[in-house]
Amino acid sequence: MDKIENFIDGEFLLSSSGQFIDNINPATGQLIGKITNSNSQDIQNAVNAANRALKSWSSLKIVERIAWLNKIADALESKKELIAQTESMDTGKPISLARRVDANRSITNFRFFAEFAAKQNDMQFDMDDAINYVHRKPIGVVGLITPWNLPLYLLTWKIAPALVMGNTIVAKPSELTPLTANLFASILQEIDFPKGVFNIVHGLGPSAGQPILEHPEIKAISFTGGTETGRIVAKTAAPLFKKLSLELGGKNATIILDDADLPTAAKGAAKAGFTNSGQVCLCGSRILVDQSIAAEFTDLLLKEVNSIKLGDPQNEETEMGSVISMQHLEKVESYVELAKQEGGSILTGGKRASLTSQQNADGAFLEPTVIGGLDINSRTATEEIFGPVITLHTFENQEQAIEMTNSTEYGLAGSVWTTDLERGRNFAEKIETGIMWVNTWLHRDLRTPFGGVKNSGVGREGGQWSLSFFSEMTNICVKQD
Ligand code: NAD
Numbered sequence: 001m002d003k004i005e006n007f008i009d010g011e012f013l014l015s016s017s018g019q020f021i022d023n024i025n026p027a028t029g030q031l032i033g034k035i036t037n038s039n040s041q042d043i044q045n046a047v048n049a050a051n052r053a054l055k056s057w058s059s060l061k062i063v064e065r066i067a068w069l070n071k072i073a074d075a076l077e078s079k080k081e082l083i084a085q086t087e088s089m090d091t092g093k094p095i096s097l098a099r100r101v102d103a104n105r106s107i108t109n110f111r112f113f114a115e116f117a118a119k120q121n122d123m124q125f126d127m128d129d130a131i132n133y134v135h136r137k138p139i140g141v142v143g144l145i146t147p148w149n150l151p152l153y154l155l156t157w158k159i160a161p162a163l164v165m166g167n168t169i170v171a172k173p174s175e176l177t178p179l180t181a182n183l184f185a186s187i188l189q190e191i192d193f194p195k196g197v198f199n200i201v202h203g204l205g206p207s208a209g210q211p212i213l214e215h216p217e218i219k220a221i222s223f224t225g226g227t228e229t230g231r232i233v234a235k236t237a238a239p240l241f242k243k244l245s246l247e248l249g250g251k252n253a254t255i256i257l258d259d260a261d262l263p264t265a266a267k268g269a270a271k272a273g274f275t276n277s278g279q280v281c282l283c284g285s286r287i288l289v290d291q292s293i294a295a296e297f298t299d300l301l302l303k304e305v306n307s308i309k310l311g312d313p314q315n316e317e318t319e320m321g322s323v324i325s326m327q328h329l330e331k332v333e334s335y336v337e338l339a340k341q342e343g344g345s346i347l348t349g350g351k352r353a354s355l356t357s358q359q360n361a362d363g364a365f366l367e368p369t370v371i372g373g374l375d376i377n378s379r380t381a382t383e384e385i386f387g388p389v390i391t392l393h394t395f396e397n398q399e400q401a402i403e404m405t406n407s408t409e410y411g412l413a414g415s416v417w418t419t420d421l422e423r424g425r426n427f428a429e430k431i432e433t434g435i436m437w438v439n440t441w442l443h444r445d446l447r448t449p450f451g452g453v454k455n456s457g458v459g460r461e462g463g464q465w466s467l468s469f470f471s472e473m474t475n476i477c478v479k480q481d
Helices: 040-059 062-078 080-091 095-118 151-164 179-190 205-214 227-240 262-278 291-306 326-341 398-405 421-429 463-469
Strands: 002-004 006-008 011-013 020-025 030-036 124-126 130-138 141-145 168-172 198-200 218-224 243-247 252-256 284-290 345-348 369-372 389-395 414-417 471-479
Touching: 006 040, 006 179, 020 080, 040 141, 040 168, 040 198, 040 205, 062 080, 062 095, 062 151, 062 179, 080 095, 080 151, 080 179, 095 151, 095 262, 095 463, 141 151, 141 205, 151 168, 151 179, 151 218, 151 463, 168 205, 179 198, 205 218, 205 227, 218 227, 227 243, 252 262, 252 398, 262 284, 262 291, 262 389, 262 414, 284 291, 284 398, 291 345, 291 369, 291 389, 326 345, 326 369, 326 389, 389 398, 398 421, 414 421, 463 471
Parallel strands: 002 030, 141 168, 141 218, 168 198, 218 243, 252 284, 252 414, 284 389, 369 389
Antiparallel strands: 006 011, 006 198, 020 030, 124 130, 130 471, 345 369
């Protein structure tokens, strides 16, 4: 049985707590490892290591740190298949998805920030008698806390800009998916990455995450996770005046206007709804369709949804795997029950999937589920379910569609489908979210700002926003003779 240890000062070691958390493969229900559950002493040890490493890491020239990012990307590339297999086993996501999205993007995150940082020029503001030089300094030791849905993808999205800007790191991955972070640490060890620059503490939120938030020498927290946890993060870190980046939950809409190309929109809506079993923060879990085309669109959508290949994540053909855990499956199922009580009707799915493969008999699989007939303000249609469940609603006109889309506490993402691109763009401008796609979904350019409005988050990641978050900007004003 594998024991997942902390990675502190370049060494793997168990927490002094002596406690372990079970690591379960959700597609099989099998125990695949024991995770060390860290405590505040482990966080202190990680902070000490990160502080010791700070001077030499932050003193490197940026080109030297960029070279390290490229070296990490090369090392990840050489382990790409192992990363994908490990991520699939830890999360229950299909191997094809783990290769295409998780493994690829984890490598790209390093390549992107290496290239992007190399192109940055320091800003300068000239006065008649002086020159202002804007200088970026590292913040110091930063804390990175991440969720289970895209484990290495989201962790490396923070690690790469934090490193390139000269910070050292204490990271806590989700206790549900520690394996690829652990693999990442072993890759760093193999390439002789400087000790103490990157440290991992594993464990539960309250015991291993909370001490990161509370530690006075951790100067910034970049957090991705649920909105409720985000509140705890903000409440703890704000009085300590830490820099905070919060990427939180969503309840995103997919809006089908009356002039949409319906087969394309139905494909897009199904993809937005069910990628990664609906467990992407950007997933479109509410579909809003113009009533004049609702019947035709619903038929097309249900055909798309019913053709999704649900099955063993290890099978190359599988398009949708399990959800993250049996506990999460029960939560998602409770929303299907709630939807029925709220007057909804199950148009497809709604039940646990019984897979023919014996090894998946105890897996956490739910059929992709579409629910109609619910009020847009019902709990099912407003609370984040984060599973393979979408609700379908109709609207009478564009104004009502905008109002319905904006009627949630969240504001992360969304997509609108129309053959009139100008109309799509105008519509998108009226939506209260951090990102809107027109006739596409999850189409990402890593230079663009990424983040939520309302209760979906504070701050932006991506390109220059990540570099700014992970640095302190200072101004040096030099008087000219
Ligand atoms: P979560 O909030 O339960 O946990 C996220 C991380 O926070 C985990 O590592 C967890 O251990 C840690 N944590 C929990 N309590 C803590 C505490 N008191 N102090 C410090 N750390 C603590 O979220 P989750 O269930 O892992 O992930 C799903 C959520 O993440 C969904 O709401 C989803 O929308 C959101 N998400 C958002 C984005 C985005 O970019 N906006 C991306 C992915 C996921």
